[in-house]
Amino acid sequence: MKKYTSVTAYLADLPTMQREVAEVMRDLLADAAPDATEVLSYNMPAIKQNGQVLVYFATAQKHLGFYPTPDPIEAFASQLKGFQTSKGTIQIPYNQPLPVKLIREIVAFRVKQVEQKR
Template identity: 75%
Template sequence: MMKKYVNVAEYMEDLPQMQQEVIQIMRELVADAAPEAQETFSYNMPAIKQNGKVLVYFAATQKHLGFYPTADPIVHFADQLKEFHTSKGTIQIPYDKPLPVKLIREIVAFRVKQVTEK
């Protein structure tokens, strides 16, 4: 049975060092890309929320960082996501590749625009 965490800090404590570092970089990256958003914890993973809506989720898995920006960005950025395994609302970023910083920023900005225009 999977442990239920209450916040990002508690979640990170149980991760191996490398995954902790990747999650911390991701936290800083999404916070910088969405400065008005608040960090939250939902579905047992870190997330950022703005205007009452979650912009993105992210989580450490054994082989990759799971980035969950919802379905629309996956379609919108399909050309830039070709080197990553994706599904309806998920981008898998392997640990042996650098985080696509510019693309992550663009996806978060896209989500900010989506939740502020509705």
């Protein structure tokens, strides 16, 4: 797997449809957590605040992987019923619109978690 040096380089390497979805996610995360910094972590785009990664995302062949850590997966379980999930992952199929409101709520949950740990 290619090692990326920036989120921009990561996105530039994607096929058009995946890049478009990833760019929407990138903009959504920047808006949902304006005090966070965009980083690459584990070779995936992520946002970090107060030294902690809030969420990651990465493209796959048939879905966008959204990695908000395990706690939000549990906290939002009822709202995630229509998505494939695992301990810390939400798979958002490309043939469905991004669940913008839910993503914003999950990011806000993570920001609150990180702030409480300070």
